[in-house]
Amino acid sequence: MHITGEADGPPVKVGVAVTDIMTGLYTHGAIMAALIARGVSGKGQHIDASLIQTQASVLANIGSNYLIGGKEAQRWGTRHPSIAPYQVFATKDGNICIGAGNDKQFATFARILGHPELPMDPRFRTNVDRVSNRVALVRLINQELSQLTTERILELMEGSGMPYGPVNNIKQTFEHPQLVARGVVKEVEHPFVGRIKMVGPAVEYSGSDVGVRLPPPMLGQHTEEVLRGVLGYGDAELEKAVVGGGTVLYDYSV
Template identity: 50%
Template sequence: MILSSTLARKRLKNAILTGKGPLSGIRILDLTRILAGPFCTMVLGDLGAEVIKVENPGGGDETRNWGPPFLKGESAYFLCVNRNKKSIAINMKEHGGRELIKDLALKSDVLVENFIPGKLDKFGLGYEELKSSAPHLIYCSITGYGSSGPCSSEAGFDVIAASVGGLLGITGPENGEPCKVGVAVTDLSTGLYAHGAIMAALIQRMKTGLGQKIDCDLLSTQVSLLANIGSNYLNANQEAKRWGTAHESIVPYKAFKTKDGYITVGAASNKQFKTLCQLLNVENLAEDVMFLTNKDRVKNRQVLEAELSSIFCSETTDHWLSVFKESGMPYGPVNTMEEVFKHPQVLHNKMVAEMVHSHIGKIRVTGPAVKYSTGSNEARSPPPTLGEHTNEVLSSILQYSNEKINRLRALKVVS
C-alpha cells in the first residue's frame, strides 16, 4: 500500500508526539548479515522502525557463531548489532520461502540486503522484480565493491575493503607494517551511510509516493573517508604514509607515553601550542624559531616530539590529566575497555543499556549515540534468538492461518 505524502507526514508526526520514535510505523525487511547491514538496520530500529530480520534456518546470521565470548550459546558479537529486531527463519532456497519474502516486501517500507550482486535476482527477489509489485519499496543494497564493475562479484569484507581503499596503507606505526583498526570502521561507516540514505529516500517517498534503489558499498565508503589524506594526493600529488597516532599536517598531535600509560594531546593552533608549553613549563619552546608556526613544527616534527616525549615520560598519566584539566587543551587518556565504561561522561551520556534477553537473562549493550529532544532513540528490545518471532511475523503481519504456518514448517520453509 502506497501512503500519500500527507498521510505519511501525519503518521510520523504522531509517532514523535507519542514518544515511539521518529520511524515508528516504518517497517524494515532486513536480509543482511555480519556487520554493515545489521548495524544500519539496528540504528533504524533504535529510531522506532519495526525491523524484521530474515535468517537462514540452518544457523542464522554468521555472527551468531563468531566467538568466544559466548553467553549461554549466544555470541557477544551478534548481541552488539541486533537489538530492536524480530527474527524470522526462512529458507530462501525453497520456492515457498522466496514467496514468503515477497509477501513481506509488499508489507514493508524498506528492504535492506547485502548479498553478492545478482544473487537475489536469481531468487526473483531483485529490485526490478519487486518494484513492479511494490513500487513504494525502498530497496537498499550493501555490497563490497558496488552492484556493477570489474570487482562487483567479489566478496566484501571490512579489512579487504580497508586494504584496497587505502586505510591500511595509512594506519600503523611509522615505517611499520599495515595495521587493522581495532573495530571494523569501514563496515560501520557503510552502515551509517546506508542509514542516512534510507532516511533521505523516506523523505523523498513522502513527496512522490515512490520508492527507489540505493546502492552502498564498502570500497566507496572507504575512499570517501580518506578525507584530507585523499585531498593531499588528488591536489598536491602527495603520497600518504603511516604516522602511528601522529597527524600528517598538525604537530604536536599524538599519543605520548607516560610513566604508566599513554596520554593523547593535540595542539591545532599556535595559541594551543603556547598553552601546551606553559603547562609543561617549557615556554622557551613556544619562542623557538623551529616551532613558531605549525608549518615549522611539522618540518621539525622529530625534534619537537622527542622533547615532549621526554617530558611526558617523567610523570604518570593521572598527573598529566590533572595538569591539563580545565586548560582548554584537547587531551585524553588512552583508555582500556574497563576505563571507557567507567568514564564519567560515558555514564552521564547513558551509553550503556541493560535489557533482559529471552535466553541469556540480563545483558548490556552500548546505547545509541544520538539524543533527540522529542521522539525516542533507544535500545528497547534485546537481540532475538534465531527464528524467535517467526510465528508472530507470519500471523500478525502476513495474517497467515495456523494451518498455513504449520504447513510451511512441515515443508521446512520456516523454522
C-alpha cells in the first residue's frame, strides 16, 4: 500500500487479493518443480509458502532499488516513474491509458493530439526532457483529451503503433470480444442456485480441457471425505474433531 496510490494521496489498497493469488501461483510452480525433482532424485520435499515472503518478492525492481541503492519508493498513481507521457488520462466520458515509450511514439501522439510542434519544444524533445517537464506536458494533454470521448480517442489511436487502451469497468471487461472469444467465462450447475457463471482458468492446454468441472464447495462439503480418505480418520476421531470445533461438516440434506 505504501507504493500504491497518487503521490499526494494516502496509501491505497490494491483492488484484488494480490498476495493470496501470487502465493498460490508461487506454490503451484514450487509443486511442479518438486515433482520434477522427485522424478530425478526419488525424494519428495516439504514446501513452505509464505504470504509475507511473497509480498516481499513481488516488490521486484522496487525492492532491489532500495536494497542496492537505499532508494525509497514513492507513489506514482498511474504514471510511469521514468517515462512521460505514460499514464491514465481523463476523457470526456471516461478514462484511457496512453503511453509514449520513445521519441517516435511521442511524435505520433503529438500529431494525434493536433500539436505536431511538441517534439520540437525544448521542454519535450527527449524523454528525459518530458519527465523533467511532466506537469506541463500532462496539463496540455489533459486539456486536449478531456474534450474528446473515449471512443473518438480510440479511433484516432487505432493503427498508431502506440500502447493504449480504455479503462474498462468489470462489465466491459467480461464483455470484451477477446475474452468472449477465449471463453473465459464458464458456467457450472450449482445444487442450490442453479447455473452460475465463473471466471475460468487463465491457462489452456492443447491436449486437455481444464475448464470448471465443479461448483464452489459449500462450507465443510469435503471435510469428511478428506479426513477419512486422506488422513484415515475413523468415526470416533471424526466426531471428536467436530465436537471440539476443529472442523465443520456440511449436510446437504438440511
